[in-house]
Every structure is written in structure tokens, then in C-alpha cells.
Amino acid sequence: MSAREVIVSAARELFGEQGYTAVTIKEIAHRSGYSPAMVMKTMGSKAELYAAATPVVPAEELSDTEPLGFNLARRLVERREAGQTEPWAMAAIRVHDAPDKEKAREEIHDKYLNSLRDRLGKEAGKAELVMTLLVGFGSGMRTLGLFAEVPAEELVQRYGTLLQQVIDN
Structure with a gap:
């Protein structure tokens, strides 16, 4: 190595x-x-190291076994339960801490936002709305410690419903 x-x-x-x-x-x-x-x-x-340590594009690791909004929520909850890093929670921090903020912003757009656009289509603003919800959800769970007492499946259903509403409308 x-x-x-x-x-x-x-x-x-x-x-x-x-x-x-x-x-x-x-x-x-x-x-x-x-x-x-x-x-x-x-x-x-440190921000560049984090980016290298979390190479997964969060929207590309999904399955087609359930609606996209629920699947996105499930992956965030599963990463929390497994103690894995949360790329969505770190997106804004990576830009904030980067020596070249514009380059970091472009990387986040390329990796995360464009992946969502590929799944959702090019409808103006839909991928941005979904990404904003994911960044907030990831940050709320991981950085702020919200939903710590909510059972995993209940959390998936509650937040998945919200995400799915944005996706469907």
C-alpha cells in the first residue's frame, strides 16, 4: 500500500x-x-483527507427495492447505525474548510448533486431541494445528535416520506 x-x-x-x-x-x-x-x-x-476517505457518492449506492426518498433516508440511517461517516453531513464542512472553496463546491456538485440530477431528471431545483434535505438530515443526525431516540425504521419512514413528497411533486 x-x-x-x-x-x-x-x-x-x-x-x-x-x-x-x-x-x-x-x-x-x-x-x-x-x-x-x-x-x-x-x-x-483535513477536509481533503475526509473527501478522500469518503469516496462513496451517496446517491449511487442505492438499491431499487423501494421508492428513492425512502431509500435515501434508509442509507443515512444505516450509516449512522453502523458508525460510518456521513458524506451528506460533511458536504458543507468540506466546502467551508477547503483551501479552494470554489473547487470544493464544484466537486460536491459533481459528485453529489449531479448524481441526484441523474436519478431525478433535470427539472429545475428538484435535485437541489432533495440535496438540501439530505444535508440537513445528515447534519441533524450526526452533528446535532437529533433523532437519537427515534427507532431506525420509524426515522426512515418519517424522513423518507418527506423526501418522497419532494421527489414526486
Whole structure:
């Protein structure tokens, strides 16, 4: 494995365990066996490292077993339950923390928004509305700790209904 692969793997584990904010470059360095300076030289920034550690485009990992809104909600809840990182919750933070905000914004649009547009069609604003709901849902669950006491399936049904209404109208 290359240094980059080892660092990204260590970061993926730590982000999944603790979340973006709680993880430090020093912890990633320790887990990967490299110095903090090497981590930064290899990755550029913590936001760029997070982006590399969460390569999944959230809307592409879906199945066709249920309506899209419910499936989107289910994936967010499943990632929370499994302690995995939440790309939707980190989208705004990645842009905010990026040294080149416009480049980061374009990457988020390319990876996330365009994936939704491909699924939803090019109707003006629909993908943006769905993405806004997903970013809010992911941030609410992961950053703010909302819905912690709501059973997973109930949460999927409640938020999936909201997403599906936007998708269908």
C-alpha cells in the first residue's frame, strides 16, 4: 500500500468511529504510522483527507427495492447505525474548510448533486431541494445528535416520506 492509501484507510476508520470534528491529524498520523507533517504533505488538508476517505457518492449506492426518498433516508440511517461517516453531513464542512472553496463546491456538485440530477431528471431545483434535505438530515443526525431516540425504521419512514413528497411533486 502507498503512504496515501495507508493514511486514507486510517482516516476512514477514525472518521467512522469519532466523526470529522473529533478526529485530529495527529491521531490519523499515529494510526497510519506516519508523521502529522507527512499526512498534511500527502493530503493537503483535513477536509481533503475526509473527501478522500469518503469516496462513496451517496446517491449511487442505492438499491431499487423501494421508492428513492425512502431509500435515501434508509442509507443515512444505516450509516449512522453502523458508525460510518456521513458524506451528506460533511458536504458543507468540506466546502467551508477547503483551501479552494470554489473547487470544493464544484466537486460536491459533481459528485453529489449531479448524481441526484441523474436519478431525478433535470427539472429545475428538484435535485437541489432533495440535496438540501439530505444535508440537513445528515447534519441533524450526526452533528446535532437529533433523532437519537427515534427507532431506525420509524426515522426512515418519517424522513423518507418527506423526501418522497419532494421527489414526486
